[in-house]
Amino acid sequence: MAGSVVRLARGGFHDECGVCAVLGHPDAANLVYLGLYALQHRGQESAGIAAFDGRELRAYKEMGHVADVFDRERLEQLSGWAAVGHVRYSTAGDSTLVNAQPVVAKTHRGQLALSHNGNLVNAIRLRHDLEQQGAIFQSTSDSEVFLHLLARSKAPTLEAALVETLDAAVGAYSLAVLCDGRLFAARDPHGFRPLVLGRLGEAWVVASETCAFDLIEARLVRQVGPGEIVELSGEEPRVLRPAAPGPHAHCVFEHVYFARPDSEVFGENVGMARERMGGQLAREHPARADVVVAVPDSGVPAALGFSRESGIPFVLGLVRNHYVGRTFIEPRQSIRHFGVKIKLNPVRSVVEGKRVVLVDDSIVRGTTSRKIVMMLKAAGASEVHLRICSPPTVGPCFYGIDTPERRELIASAKSVEEIRAYVGADSLGYLSEAGMLSCLTSPSESFCTACFSLDYRVLDQEHAEVIEKHKR
Numbered sequence: 020m021a022g023s024v025v026r027l028a029r030g031g032f033h034d035e036c037g038v039c040a041v042l043g044h045p046d047a048a049n050l051v052y053l054g055l056y057a058l059q060h061r062g063q064e065s066a067g068i069a070a071f072d073g074r075e076l077r078a079y080k081e082m083g084h085v086a087d088v089f090d091r092e093r094l095e096q097l098s099g100w101a102a103v104g105h106v107r108y109s110t111a112g113d114s115t116l117v118n119a120q121p122v123v124a125k126t127h128r129g130q131l132a133l134s135h136n137g138n139l140v141n142a143i144r145l146r147h148d149l150e151q152q153g154a155i156f157q158s159t160s161d162s163e164v165f166l167h168l169l170a171r172s173k174a175p176t177l178e179a180a181l182v183e184t185l186d187a188a189v190g191a192y193s194l195a196v197l198c199d200g201r202l203f204a205a206r207d208p209h210g211f212r213p214l215v216l217g218r219l220g221e222a223w224v225v226a227s228e229t230c231a232f233d234l235i236e237a238r239l240v241r242q243v244g245p246g247e248i249v250e251l252s253g254e255e256p257r258v259l260r261p262a263a264p265g266p267h268a269h270c271v272f273e274h275v276y277f278a279r280p281d282s283e284v285f286g287e288n289v290g291m292a293r294e295r296m297g298g299q300l301a302r303e304h305p306a307r308a309d310v311v312v313a314v315p316d317s318g319v320p321a322a323l324g325f326s327r328e329s330g331i332p333f334v335l336g337l338v339r340n341h342y343v344g345r346t347f348i349e350p351r352q353s354i355r356h357f358g359v360k361i362k363l364n365p366v367r368s369v370v371e372g373k374r375v376v377l378v379d380d381s382i383v384r385g386t387t388s389r390k391i392v393m394m395l396k397a398a399g400a401s402e403v404h405l406r407i408c409s410p411p412t413v414g415p416c417f418y419g420i421d422t423p424e425r426r427e428l429i430a431s432a433k434s435v436e437e438i439r440a441y442v443g444a445d446s447l448g449y450l451s452e453a454g455m456l457s458c459l460t461s462p463s464e465s466f467c468t469a470c471f472s473l474d475y476r477v478l479d480q481e482h483a484e485v486i487e488k489h490k491r
């Protein structure tokens with residue numbers, strides 16, 4: 020899912036999400052729960068599952084991580100052979116339970132549950148029109164728009180209503196929809212967010228990323244094509260709307276940062292793509308250094324690629340604490356860089372006296388990089404050469420990745436040299452856009468690079484005007 024409509028109106032906060040669904044398995048909810056566990060990186064704020072047993076749709080959603088939201092008792096209450104689940108992350112404002120997914124409703128079409136990853140750019144307009152017609156919204160999430168459109172459609176069949184609904188939606192959507200035991204999967208015609216189909220014995224599985232399949236030992240069948248709507252039943256998915264011809268707009272940031280390195284996304288392995296990008300980064304911005312250090316975890320594959328290409332040894336110079344929660348109690352006398360320090364610790368004996376190449380996937384506000392560079396220097400690194408495995412992030416995402424407003428993006432206002440000075444590195448190099456795209460198997464024009472290039476494929480009027488102003 021889905022930026023909330025309210026926050027979108029305030030200027031560009033968005034949510035990151037993961038979806039998972041199973042049809043035709045007696046343990047459907049349990050499998051979805053495990054799938055969501057594997058997709059936890061896509062959203063840590065709320066988790067939910069809706070399950071159908073042939074008679075009733077039952078749902079449970081709560082704020083928190085999958086492991087905290089569900090226990091055995093809760094899962095046992097979600098009995099049935101079909102289930103759809105969701106993990107959601109949002110940064111501010113509307114991180115409330117009403118916005119948690121799947122969105123569920125009893126409609127004249129049946130008992131409906133829907134999980135959405137992405138962001139509609141025409142959600143505000145659609146919602147306004149629906150409200151004018153008397154629709155009462157329960158949440159501020161744009162995903163609820165789908166529900167109202169589906170419930171109100173006059174189309175004769177559920178399939179036709181679904182096609183009509185999705186034809187009205189503009190922007191990014193990867194969806195799993197469960198209606199009275201029928202499971203549908205759909206992707207927007209640009210194919211912004213990933214969505215894959217798999218099988219587990221006779222059962223069908225849908226997920227944002229293949230890492231969800233690996234955990235439950237499901238077999239990847241194929242991606243849902245951009246623009247495609249399928250019903251999952253029998254041996255072959257039944258196509259309700261065929262895939263749209265390209266050029267598509269797959270989110271390149273899934274490969275840079277968002278997706279898990281063990282997943283196949285847009286037809287290729289994420290970790291290997293990141294390693295190739297790290298190699299390309301080493302060719303574009305070589306450094307005279309003694310060691311390559313990754314910012315864990317996201318910088319690790321790129322740092323390996325950099326190390327392999329440059330011949331500079333990869334060392335574990337920063338160690339991540341994986342058990343850090345959302346809040347921590349700081350001692351009265353505050354500790355410098357506490358927020359970063361509690362997560363990442365430089366290893367003095369590894370970096371002391373060394374010229375370090377520090378590799379990270381991206382710089383957003385620049386605050387993390389600045390603190391890490393300072394920590395490495397405090398730990399004795401003689402030089403820190405920062406290498407970023409993507410181009411400067413200059414624009415917000417309107418398609419489902421959480422990025423701050425443009426003015427908070429350091430690269431939107433500062434030059435590379437100014438950023439280098441701000442973060443305190445001895446040198447700074449960003450991977451070029453062409454270099455990044457050359458490391459991916461699909462053709463360059465099939466990727467959305469808007470956060471790096473301001474080349475937005477679809478925008479509503481309001482955002483188009485803002486972006487045009489920025490470009491000038």
Ligand code: AMP
Pocket residue numbers: 276314317379380381382383384385386387388420421422
């Ligand atoms: P910053 O201090 O804002 O520059 O943070 C940069 C770090 O945030 C990088 O190490 C990235 O791995 C990470 N990052 C990049 N994009 C996102 C995102 N959309 N959500 C959360 N973390 C991100």
